[in-house]
Amino acid sequence: MVALVRPSTEQIWRWLDQIPDPEIPVITLVDLGVIRGVSWAEDMLVITVTPTYSGCPATRVIQMDIEAALSEKGVMNLKVVQQLSPSWTTDFLSKKGRDALENFGISPPHTAAGPQHCPLCKSRNVEKISQFGSTPCKALWRCCDCCEPFDYFKCI
Amino acid sequence: MTQREALFEFLQHLGDNTLILSHRVSEWCGHAPVIEEDIALANTALDLIGQAQMWLGLAAEIEGAGRDADALTYHRDSWDFRNLLLVERPNGDFGKTLMRQFLFDAWQALMLEKLARSEHKQIAAIAGKAIKEVAYHLERSGDTVIGLGDGTEESHARMQAALDDLWPYCGEMFNLDERYNALILANILPRMDDLRARWLSKVTDIFDDATLVIPTDNFAHSGGKSGRHTEHLGHLLCEMQVLQRSYPGAKW
Numbered sequence: 001m002v003a004l005v006r007p008s009t010e011q012i013w014r015w016l017d018q019i020p021d022p023e024i025p026v027i028t029l030v031d032l033g034v035i036r037g038v039s040w041a042e043d044m045l046v047i048t049v050t051p052t053y054s055g056c057p058a059t060r061v062i063q064m065d066i067e068a069a070l071s072e073k074g075v076m077n078l079k080v081v082q083q084l085s086p087s088w089t090t091d092f093l094s095k096k097g098r099d100a101l102e103n104f105g106i107s108p109p110h111t112a113a114g115p116q117h118c119p120l121c122k123s124r125n126v127e128k129i130s131q132f133g134s135t136p137c138k139a140l141w142r143c144c145d146c147c148e149p150f151d152y153f154k155c156i
Numbered sequence: 157m158t159q160r161e162a163l164f165e166f167l168q169h170l171g172d173n174t175l176i177l178s179h180r181v182s183e184w185c186g187h188a189p190v191i192e193e194d195i196a197l198a199n200t201a202l203d204l205i206g207q208a209q210m211w212l213g214l215a216a217e218i219e220g221a222g223r224d225a226d227a228l229t230y231h232r233d234s235w236d237f238r239n240l241l242l243v244e245r246p247n248g249d250f251g252k253t254l255m256r257q258f259l260f261d262a263w264q265a266l267m268l269e270k271l272a273r274s275e276h277k278q279i280a281a282i283a284g285k286a287i288k289e290v291a292y293h294l295e296r297s298g299d300t301v302i303g304l305g306d307g308t309e310e311s312h313a314r315m316q317a318a319l320d321d322l323w324p325y326c327g328e329m330f331n332l333d334e335r336y337n338a339l340i341l342a343n344i345l346p347r348m349d350d351l352r353a354r355w356l357s358k359v360t361d362i363f364d365d366a367t368l369v370i371p372t373d374n375f376a377h378s379g380g381k382s383g384r385h386t387e388h389l390g391h392l393l394c395e396m397q398v399l400q401r402s403y404p405g406a407k408w
């Protein structure tokens with residue numbers, strides 16, 4: 001028998017922070033704020049996850065990605081549990097994640113009224129096209145100066 | 157009826173409303189007048205199906221008969237469904253679809269606001285999650301009703317016709333159902349006394365801006381909450397359930 005070394009929860013968090021979001025791969029699951037807890041229950045690792053939107057198809061993929069990534073690190077005895085409350089909010093997005101979104105061309109959540117500026121030319125002269133976009137978490141906006149349409153990660 | 161049976165009934169009512177409306181809205185996928193609206197309709201349907209999954213999942217758990225959300229969705233017959241007749245109405249044109257959405261969204265937003273304060277923790281959690289999504293649905297359906305109602309002569313006429321046609325299906329939202337009394341007494345279900353007045357005030361504001369007139373006849377159809385549905389639900393279920401009925405338990 002080999003003595004099993006239980007990785008620390010800090011180590012687990014670092015590994016989770018390397019798993020890209022399935023729909024917006026420039027940010028990680030930790031950046032997205034969907035990981036709500038990491039703990040050991042005896043020899044079982046318990047990861048608590050909260051869905052972004054009720055019907056978001058990425059929720060299932062996220063669970064599979066967590067299981068795959070951690071089993072690669074040798075964590076086999078693992079349970080991913082869903083937690084609804086407190087419900088996910090864009091306030092859970094990390095600073096690192098917000099910056100990554102902006103650099104990628106997706107305007108990070110600002111206020112309910114809309115984005116701070118165009119993620120490309122930084123103009124404040126922007127207008128809403130639609131409150132709904134390519135994924136449940138995004139709205140469609142356009143810049144009136146550089147004329148580029150862009151995604152806005154809308155506040156929820 | 158025991159408290160558990162009443163809760164099972166009520167959770168099916170919530171779940172079936174969102175499930176059936178989701179299916180109706182998804183019928184637009186690829187057919188909406190412009191791509192932004194197509195995306196918005198698909199996203200709305202997606203939120204609603206997610207909510208249905210949570211409500212029906214909880215319903216099955218409360219029932220405790222070994223069923224799950226999928227079993228309730230695919231293996232119940234129309235008389236077992238508890239949705240409002242409003243949400244099974246055929247889509248009609250784009251304006252009528254958005255009119256139905258608005259009438260429902262305005263009700264659902266208020267209902268969820270109340271349920272988020274339920275003493276039943278799981279109900280409060282689902283409502284607290286869904287309410288944020290529904291706020292976006294309501295903003296869009298309300299704006300669209302105003303845009304089309306106060307639009308061209310033709311869009312106005314179509315929206316007024318949609319309102320006249322759907323109005324008799326709204327009263328059912330507020331039928332006080334004595335089967336749920338035990339739930340109110342147990343603080344699982346908040347009191348609903350002010351629901352109709354608050355809903356009416358919200359829709360009146362929007363219809364005023366939309367230059368639409370609320371029908372004066374208050375006749376209301378009912379039956380959906382106790383399983384007496386129109387023939388439209390049967391046709392919808394045929395399509396929705398065909399695969400699981402032909403190949404029970406089939407998986408991707």
Ligand SMILES: [Zn+2]
Pocket residue numbers: 118119120121122123143144145146147148
């Ligand atoms: Zn720009």
